[in-house]
Amino acid sequence: QKEVEQDPGPLSVPEGAIVSLNCTYSNSAFQYFMWYRQYSRKGPELLMYTYSSGNKEDGRFTAQVDKSSKYISLFIRDSQPSDSATYLCAMSINRDDKIIFGKGTRLHILP
Amino acid sequence: DTGVSQDPRHKITKRGQNVTFRCDPISEHNRLYWYRQTLGQGPEFLTYFQNEAQLEKSRLLSDRFSAERPKGSFSTLEIQRTEQGDSAMYLCASSSRRGKGNTEAFFGQGTRLTVV
Numbered sequence: 199q200k201e202v203e204q205d206p207g208p209l210s211v212p213e214g215a216i217v218s219l220n221c222t223y224s225n226s227a228f229q230y231f232m233w234y235r236q237y238s239r240k241g242p243e244l245l246m247y248t249y250s251s252g253n254k255e256d257g258r259f260t261a262q263v264d265k266s267s268k269y270i271s272l273f274i275r276d277s278q279p280s281d282s283a284t285y286l287c288a289m290s291i292n293r294d295d296k297i298i299f300g301k302g303t304r305l306h307i308l309p
Numbered sequence: 310d311t312g313v314s315q316d317p318r319h320k321i322t323k324r325g326q327n328v329t330f331r332c333d334p335i336s337e338h339n340r341l342y343w344y345r346q347t348l349g350q351g352p353e354f355l356t357y358f359q360n361e362a363q364l365e366k367s368r369l370l371s372d373r374f375s376a377e378r379p380k381g382s383f384s385t386l387e388i389q390r391t392e393q394g395d396s397a398m399y400l401c402a403s404s405s406r407r408g409k410g411n412t413e414a415f416f417g418q419g420t421r422l423t424v425v
Contacts, residue, residue, distance in 0.1 A: 202351075204351070206349065232413065234416075239398075239421070240418055240419070241313075241400055241416040241417050241418045241419045242352065242400070242416045243416070244413055244414070244415060244416075247413050286351050286352070288351075293404075293413065294340050294404045294405070294412075294413075294414070296342065296354040296357055296365065297342075297352075297354070297402075297414055298354070299351030299352050299353070300351050301349065301350055301351050302349075302350075302351050
């Protein structure tokens with residue numbers, strides 16, 4: 199079993215829809231949880247990070263962490279074609295430890 | 310622009326040749342990480358430094374791979390006797406450990422290596 203599991207998609211949704219992306223993990227020592235966005239042939243860009251369980255909102259993005267279920271989610275409201283990218287969940291034990299990534303979910307927002 | 314700079318952006322090399330990549334982290338970041346990403350996969354951890362000290366190496370980092378950060382600023386990743394399986398995007402990231410002011414890891418744009 200991989201430490202971090204993420205459905206690779208692709209996921210296609212119409213513009214304006216709410217997008218739900220999620221990951222599960224197996225290592226209960228993870229405390230820091232991140233979502234990165236990666237456009238084709240570019241480096242990952244940090245979108246959101248959360249510590250321990252709870253929700254965090256930033257504009258159209260909401261990150262949720264449920265440590266009891268070892269499950270994290272990213273919601274994108276009012277999705278735009280420019281949101282089309284690969285979304286990588288990531289986590290670490292301490293804030294500046296090595297980060298363990300999921301495979302990434304390819305998201306397509308259809309105009 | 311994340312501030313992490315990698316050079317070159319693309320490298321095509323023949324199998325068996327040596328290649329070296331450079332990473333310049335965000336100024337004053339004292340942690341520097343190397344990752345490898347293949348098509349359809351997330352980045353995989355290779356190694357990381359705090360200042361000039363290499364703190365951890367993944368088992369993915371075979372003897373043909375070596376990384377240095379001699380003055381605690383920029384870092385180099387060298388691959389000797391390249392193999393076709395080394396073809397990947399090599400990503401560098403940096404973060405800062407400053408007690409309460411720890412920052413998250415920010416990535417560069419990567420060096421795409423193609424071994425032919």
